[in-house]
Amino acid sequence: MTASSLLKKTRHPAIRSWPRTARDALPLALWSAQEIAAATGGVASGDFQCAGVEMDSRDVRPGDLFVALKGEAMDGHKFVEKAFAAGASAALVDRPVDGPHVLVEDTTAALHALAHAARDRAAAKRIAVTGSVGKTGVKEAIFNALDRSSRGQAHRSVRSYNNHVGVPLSLARMPARSRYGVFEMGMNHAGEIAELTQHAAPHVAVVTTIAPAHIENLGSMEAIADAKGEIFGGLVKGGVAIIPADSEYTARLVEHAKKCNAQVITFGRHASANVRLLDAIPAANGGSLVTAQVGETRLCYSVAEPGEHWISNSLCVLAAVQAAGGDLGAAGLALAELGGLKGRGARHQISVPGGKALLVDESYNANPASMRATLRQLGQTPATRRIAVLGAMKELGDFAPAMHSALIEPLTEAAIDHVILVGEEMESLAQDLGKAGAGTLGNTMSFAHCQGPAEAIAAVEEYGLAAGDALLVKGSNSVGLGRLVDHWTARQ
Template sequence: MNAAVRIIDWPASEDDDLALALWDAYAIAAATGGVPSAHFQCSGVEIDSRDVQPGDLFFALKGEAMDGHRFLDAAFEKGAVAAVVDRPIDRPHILVDDTTAALGALGAAARRRSRARIVGVTGSVGKTGVKEAIFAALERSSRGGAHRSVKSYNNHVGVPLSLARMPARARFGIFEMGMNHAGEIAALTVQVRPHVAVITTIAPAHIEMLGSEEAIADAKAEIFAGLRPGGTAVIPADSSHYPRLRAAAEAAGADVVAFGTAAHADVRLLDAVAAPHGGSLVTAEMGDRRVCYTVAAPGEHWIANSLAVMAAVRAVGGDLGAAGLALAEMEGLRGRGARLHVATSDGGQALVIDESYNANPASMRATLASLGAVAAPRRIAVLGAMKELGKHGPAYHAALIEPLLAAHVDHVVLVGDEMTALADELGKAGGNALHNAPAFTHCANAQAARAALEAIGLKDGDAVLVKGSNSVGLGAVVAALAGEQG
């Protein structure tokens, strides 16, 4: 058979009638109710002029303190082909009444046209990592046919933006949904309309706004309300809130798949041992089959995360082998567990565990346990304040002394006023010969934390954990250690 015959006999696909461009002017106008100034096609959608790539459509969003129309020139200079605006401009554009509403409408249009199997992910801890792992698994098995929300685009702007970026030809879509108030996930899940909804875990993140872990569980369970008919809810079997989550999922008509170590788990951990070069070798039961795979990311929390990934991949008809390979290759994300090796003044290298993006009591305990598992002559922890804990904050911060002592940390740098409660506990422990408490410094901000680390002086073989809520700014500490800024 010659090449021409092979091309003629190429099997037809249901995607053959779909456009190659992400959007064209007429489709955008139809979706948003806007008026196009000219015909154009775009390959991407962007809301930040600094991130515009050639071929993008730029949405000039208006907020309380910022107006995207001020950055139109910058967007076009970087290669935007057109913009969505609420006033006429002398460049290709779609004129609408409200640019934020238009973005939501375009996201809704992308969801309506999509034939993809959709996964929604939420949870108090681990949702971004689990979202990325599910994407990596489905991207591998579909040979580039998966789409996901990037970064942590999980709010009322990030979700419609991520939907608007989903190609019509995508076979899978994975979207993260976050919240800090009740009702927020309910609004997001009706946009995403997932076939599979994953809750990673329930922990006291945002408890200041919600008041209790039970209320947090209820807020996360809002994700089930958007499930497509016959959809699947993937929930943590080991959570104390499992009955509450299961009841909410069943009330929404979902098939429930539980993951964890409990006897009632549908995806159940049988065994996990340390891998030779870090991470874990995992064996899990999945009802009709047993799977064995490697998880590159270290820590017991990633073992649990991997079970959620396997459950979600199977629920959308993905390849479990590809999921195993993706987990074996996926190491920590920047700000969420990435491990960097940085030069030390004595000519050696120190390990830096970058957990600088976020922190709550559960994730603090998990990452301190990971630090404790690292073989190192000295373990150093830079711990920033945990935000949005409200009246519970002092108790949760003080309680971190337990995992700190268990991890045999040698030096602690505490950052932020909220860490006063932990500093008090460390001061008490330091006077008790039985505790072998670490030396500690309490700093006001990230800049002072950098100075404290310089005073400690990193040495060859040291292991340094940097973790705190994003607003504390400890990412700058990691960047300085990595030599990325002065």
Template sequence: MSAAALAHPRLRAWPVTSRDRLALALWNAAEIAAATGGIASGEFQCSGVEMDSRDVRVGDLFIALKGEAMDGHRFLDKAFAAGASAAIVDRPVDWPHVLVQDTTAALHALAAAARERSPAKRIAVTGSVGKTGVKEAIFSALDRASRGQAHRSVRSYNNHVGVPLSLSRMGARAQYGVFEMGMNHAGEIAPLAEHVCPDVAVITTIAPAHIENLGTVDAIADEKAQIFTGLRPGGAAVIPADSPQFDRLRVHAEAAGADIYSFGRSKNARVRLLDAIPAANGGASLVTAQIDDTRLCYSVAEPGEHWIDNSLAVMATVYAVGGDLGAAGVALGEMGGLKGRGARHAISAAGGRATLIDESYNANPASMRATLAQLGQTPASRRIAVLGAMGELGEFSARFHEQLLDPIEAAHVDFAVLVGEAMEPLVRKMGTSHTNGLGNAPGFAHCAGPAEAIAALEEFGLNAGDAILVKGSNSVGLGRLVDHFVSRG
């Protein structure tokens, strides 16, 4: 016995739980073979799971997925050169492996095995706006409360491949798992919910994203509500009380037998905003909320009215899983912006530094309005908006792009760079605009792509104290513009 144990008898009496007996390795050969029905080539252990050879790290299990145009087996050499411990394959190879008939089916089976072996409470998050940020905030809150025993999907791994991959990465010791779910067409959410089988299902908001494929906002709400079909018995539904589709969502949740945790500013919300005081400099907000019989006061580091609403969804979720609300408040007060979703950068400008707000990953009418409003609240000598076209709006595209003029003017934008052909209706309307709230029409440039947008912004010139919002659908590629200006230091 060590001298430390003799000196401190409590060390010998430290309680051992069933969780302490679980393996530290994510997967070993026997577990993978049992989960997938495959045959292991030998003994090995893996610390991660990856499907892209470019992202493989030392110790990963590489799954050689096959698609219509790509076969992961072609990249086995690269995966093992990067440090993979083993692979799941559908043909014998010279590397350590588990041989299966279908690698995609094996991924699904591995995800199911990860779900079944873990006692973790699982949270599924979807919504037209804010799902990645809310997912990250829920994770931060639960990870702090569990001292690092929370798991979440990374990036936007929210589709038919990303969700099972994220599940397969969840360790047996995890106490919480937070998974994002996205969709472009009807029928995509329910299979994802079935994969995760969540204890809590969260819908952040409903907005006309992907309306080209679903036709109406009500149809979008109905599809998002399919997340409730995967709920475990006794599960909870977290839904926005202020949404015009609230009653529609509530009916779906009740049909699934869910306990409902509504959030928002409505007097009937179960998690209700009582007061919010934004910081004078456009930074953190001080929020007071009522949750059943409990009153909370906490700060939200992320700026903007939409993040006040997001924080209520986070608190509702933590409350629904029986988590630590105090830890959630601390986590919300410490969160920083995500790359492409609100990260702020101090960049080089004439006479000093300017602030670039990176919202380049995604855009729809609701998120465009929210982030333009945030720009309007940001102290700046000049406000500049680089706005990329919004995708998947179909026949509604011209109207929704044209309607961006009002939030642009309300934000007192001095110069707008409009990127993409779909911005043409807004370009025409801005050409007839007469005021930006200060008596002057905002200047603007219309560009075909990121390279032209960079040139237009450089020609306009950035000055110390400027605030530049970069927002657009990921397909526009405005991340290139962000990287260009951030890399200059």
């Protein structure tokens, strides 16, 4: 008896009759040459398969399709050879190249077409996430919840791929077998999210919160709310809008959603919220134990990430997961295990004289709302001394001096021992801290003002970290305070 005949004879009947579904016929490779050509209207040089899609030759991995995008300052076609050297299976180009490729008229338009083809071929519930604060963390939490309940069949945009290139690229990377897709959307100007949401055509659109980020370009908080509300315009028929119930712009966002014929689910502490906070107490690990009412269901769960803002974020996650048809139990487990992201709350124990100190990495982004939230959390963190390295908040325009000066209040309330201010925009706050009357607010903190990350590193070294200290590093990404985080964590 051969091995194959023995296997057929001994195989369990239930396994032999395992039901096949339409999903079993879907390809395992992300894209074939024929599929790319059909989606983009291009011409394939031959037969090949791709496992991923990439636009930066430095990030290409073996099996990727390299998309040679042309920008104002750079032409991706100059890096096709490097992409192939890194293992790219093929390139999407607007001119013939040596190596497997699909030739199109316009690579940007072709990427959009590939994104739409990926969107349309997958029977995935798509969730779009925007907001002034918290969108990346909320996106990650929603993904982790849906990925857990779907056993690895969820997809999401990585890093902060949330702009006019990142969203189509993230869609183009979505496997045909995906059950869920979670996509982050950002903006600097009005009209940008309106374009992004049309690419994704989400079933669920989430606004985390409204805060004065990018107010330099938009001019007012109302304009920011309107720009974020553009996300509802791309919702499919019967789509759901997830809106914060505790914002002074709730009614404005609801109006935008209603104009798009969206179902509305609100979250927050307000009595009218559909997903409502009932109770939250500190947990032993620094996070929170939360009780929430989700429709007719009462849910108790843990949130690993510290801070009141993460309590609100967790309610947003539950609302989105429920709207997408996910499992609330899996969402609770995902929130309990969620770790901080690099530049967005990652916590490191670093070696210092006498033992360990806590470093909180919030170096990727900063605006007045997120500054207040993280400073409040630093003030609640058990520590011998609390030190804050605060980088300038960008894109505040004429509001910048007043909004930087206003940080004296959360610094004082958090009882910060020493603050290092980085960037020209911090001059107004430095002047206020230097006034003789600043101490009358109960603030006895010392401070230093630096122009860049190298000076900030030296200032921290001069102040001296000791065992039991807690160090917060937060600022807009362009300030470069990630260098300070790398300086300390590289030593470990």
